[in-house]
Amino acid sequence: MKHLAIIAGLFAAAAAAAPKVDDTMAQRVLACTACHGKEGRAASDGFYPRIAGKPAGYLYNQLVAFREGRRHYAPMTTLLDPLDDAYLREIAEHFAAIELPYAKPQPGNAPAEGLARGRTLVLEGDAARRVPACVACHGAALTGVQPALPGLLGLPRDYINAQLGAWRSGQRHAKAPDCMADVAQALAPQDIAAISSWLAAQPVPGKPATALPAKMPLDCGGVAP
Amino acid sequence: MKRRWWLALALPLAVVLAAAGAVVALNHLDEMPLSPDTAGRRAASAEQVAHGAYLARAGHCAGCHSARGGAPFAGGTAIATPFGTVYAPNLTPDPKTGLGSWSEDAFWRALHNGRSADGRLLAPACPYPNFTQVTRDDVRDLFAYLGSLAPVAQPNRPHALRFPYSTQAALAVWRALYFRPTTAARPPGRSALWDRGAYLVGGLGHCSACHGTRNAWGATDGALDLRGGAIPMQGWVAPALNDVDQAGVADWPLEQVVALLKTGRNDRASASGPMAMVVARSTQYLDDPDLLAIATFLKALPQGEVLPPAAEPSAAGARLYERHCVACHGESGEGAPGAVPALAGNRAITLASPDNVINLVLGGGFAPATAGNPRPYGMPPFATVLSDEEIAAVVSYLRGSWGHRAAPVTALDVNRQRGR
Numbered sequence: 001m002k003h004l005a006i007i008a009g010l011f012a013a014a015a016a017a018a019p020k021v022d023d024t025m026a027q028r029v030l031a032c033t034a035c036h037g038k039e040g041r042a043a044s045d046g047f048y049p050r051i052a053g054k055p056a057g058y059l060y061n062q063l064v065a066f067r068e069g070r071r072h073y074a075p076m077t078t079l080l081d082p083l084d085d086a087y088l089r090e091i092a093e094h095f096a097a098i099e100l101p102y103a104k105p106q107p108g109n110a111p112a113e114g115l116a117r118g119r120t121l122v123l124e125g126d127a128a129r130r131v132p133a134c135v136a137c138h139g140a141a142l143t144g145v146q147p148a149l150p151g152l153l154g155l156p157r158d159y160i161n162a163q164l165g166a167w168r169s170g171q172r173h174a175k176a177p178d179c180m181a182d183v184a185q186a187l188a189p190q191d192i193a194a195i196s197s198w199l200a201a202q203p204v205p206g207k208p209a210t211a212l213p214a215k216m217p218l219d220c221g222g223v224a225p
Numbered sequence: 226m227k228r229r230w231w232l233a234l235a236l237p238l239a240v241v242l243a244a245a246g247a248v249v250a251l252n253h254l255d256e257m258p259l260s261p262d263t264a265g266r267r268a269a270s271a272e273q274v275a276h277g278a279y280l281a282r283a284g285h286c287a288g289c290h291s292a293r294g295g296a297p298f299a300g301g302t303a304i305a306t307p308f309g310t311v312y313a314p315n316l317t318p319d320p321k322t323g324l325g326s327w328s329e330d331a332f333w334r335a336l337h338n339g340r341s342a343d344g345r346l347l348a349p350a351c352p353y354p355n356f357t358q359v360t361r362d363d364v365r366d367l368f369a370y371l372g373s374l375a376p377v378a379q380p381n382r383p384h385a386l387r388f389p390y391s392t393q394a395a396l397a398v399w400r401a402l403y404f405r406p407t408t409a410a411r412p413p414g415r416s417a418l419w420d421r422g423a424y425l426v427g428g429l430g431h432c433s434a435c436h437g438t439r440n441a442w443g444a445t446d447g448a449l450d451l452r453g454g455a456i457p458m459q460g461w462v463a464p465a466l467n468d469v470d471q472a473g474v475a476d477w478p479l480e481q482v483v484a485l486l487k488t489g490r491n492d493r494a495s496a497s498g499p500m501a502m503v504v505a506r507s508t509q510y511l512d513d514p515d516l517l518a519i520a521t522f523l524k525a526l527p528q529g530e531v532l533p534p535a536a537e538p539s540a541a542g543a544r545l546y547e548r549h550c551v552a553c554h555g556e557s558g559e560g561a562p563g564a565v566p567a568l569a570g571n572r573a574i575t576l577a578s579p580d581n582v583i584n585l586v587l588g589g590g591f592a593p594a595t596a597g598n599p600r601p602y603g604m605p606p607f608a609t610v611l612s613d614e615e616i617a618a619v620v621s622y623l624r625g626s627w628g629h630r631a632a633p634v635t636a637l638d639v640n641r642q643r644g645r
Contacts, residue, residue: 019561
């Protein structure tokens with residue numbers, strides 16, 4: 001009996017010591033979730049965006065863009081450099097398939113007129129500046145459209161500001177024709193602040209749409225099949 | 226009296242002239258005049274083009290000549306060196322900006338003699354001290370492959386080397402000291418497999434460009450110098466291939482060497498950092514006979530001197546290891562076969578320079594995705610999670626645990642790597 005206990009104890013010790021490394025994508029992409037949060041739900045600091053549930057084509061385009069220098073963040077490039085297209089596609093599909101509830105929007109302190117201006121730009125655009133409405137491409141509910149158009153809700157205001165700013169300054173690129181660069185360059189800085197404040201204040205009503213009801217108003221390289 | 230004055234001037238002058246003459250002569254060693262029909266591009270067979278594509282992979286030419294996100298082989302990559310920045314030129318067959326107007330003879334002269342089509346000496350950032358070994362037939366096929374690419378009009382960017390390294394005279398002196406064109410760099414009397422391995426390692430593979438020991442002027446001790454050293458400007462160390470305490474494979478089975486180069490991992494190790502890129506873009510595409518040849522050569526390398534054991538192991542960092550590392554790497558640093566590298570006995574951890582292991586903790590990393598290991602596991606980056614002091618503590622713990630006896634590292638060591 002004593003011997004049995006010792007043997008059982010040895011097995012228990014061995015079991016405790018052996019690391020549990022699953023043969024799953026979740027285990028493989030711990031390098032991603034270290035910054036993007038558990039299951040890619042976003043980090044609390046507002047810098048690393050949520051990746052869970054975004055359209056797979058969009059995520060794939062971003063992974064390739066980091067590897068090929070259209071987007072710039074050295075730690076991403078370092079991680080993705082030795083990976084090939086097929087694996088980046090699989091990583092993108094892994095995160096796209098994760099369905100998680102969204103947190104309520106954080107209370108903002110934007111002035112009412114700014115929010116109103118943001119709402120108008122998002123829903124109607126600004127014909128004078130040749131800025132199309134965000135909803136024309138990103139979906140009527142702004143939840144994105146499969147397979148390559150990202151939703152604009154559920155993102156921190158700072159993140160949206162940073163991305164539009166990066167497009168405006170030429171730090172972020174999409175495949176040519178880079179329609180978002182044209183949009184961002186047509187926007188005034190106060191417009192960007194208005195849009196990000198309004199978007200960040202909206203709850204997320206659901207999943208990405210399956211298709212756009214009408215042809216997109218712009219020619220975008222990133223969504224070409 | 227008058228005569229002595231004359232002699233005092235003439236002697237040094239003669240020495241200077243003789244030295245200059247020697248430099249010029251050494252710079253033209255084994256050089257053939259370009260044939261007058263330089264524009265003539267010889268017709269290449271499909272087999273030659275395919276073989277050339279294989280050789281371009283073996284030489285990892287795209288590693289420098291394809292810019293991130295740019296057209297393949299169109300050049301433009303900035304390569305930082307201790308002497309300034311060089312920019313890789315366009316190798317596509319564009320007549321104005323690429324090799325479109327080059328003859329095969331000119332291409333041979335560039336690889337074999339390190340001289341460009343226009344007669345200028347090439348900066349040895351392009352490892353022609355290695356490529357000089359490549360046979361005329363292989364150079365022909367490589368040229369045929371490059372000639373088969375779509376021409377890309379992308380002007381070359383001039384190098385930004387500091388004076389005097391920017392001058393042809395300095396380059397000529399460097400070459401007189403450290404470069405001899407040769408196709409017979411390998412000792413005779415070895416097996417055909419060994420010879421093929423030495424040819425690939427020392428020639429196109431240009432392994433010595435990273436794994437050699439560079440002197441103050443950036444020169445290694447020849448194409449088969451694999452004594453290890455810091456990779457210039459990259460913050461990584463290429464461990465010695467002739468030392469089983471570093472990256473030597475003298476005590477590895479041949480198939481384990483082949484597996485590492487083919488799939489990016491084996492039972493003992495996983496390629497990381499710059500070597501992950503070499504496997505991902507180059508060695509995974511080599512055929513099994515060539516990989517076996519490389520393994521045979523590397524296994525037979527004469528072993529260098531063994532370094533004395535370093536300082537006492539450090540006990541600090543155990544708590545951090547328990548919190549951040551143990552879930553994947555295990556209590557005893559045993560890792561998980563096929564997924565997570567073992568840390569116990571891992572030579573990347575116990576190298577004299579801690580730079581590589583610090584880089585891996587800071588930036589994490591995936592093993593290369595290869596046909597043999599298409600879905601590698603990723604190590605999370607800890608740059609934003611742990612402070613310099615904490616990383617120093619955990620790396621010191623790794624370097625002093627499980628029988629390791631490598632010197633501890635300081636927060637300053639970590640901070641230096643973080644800044645790169």
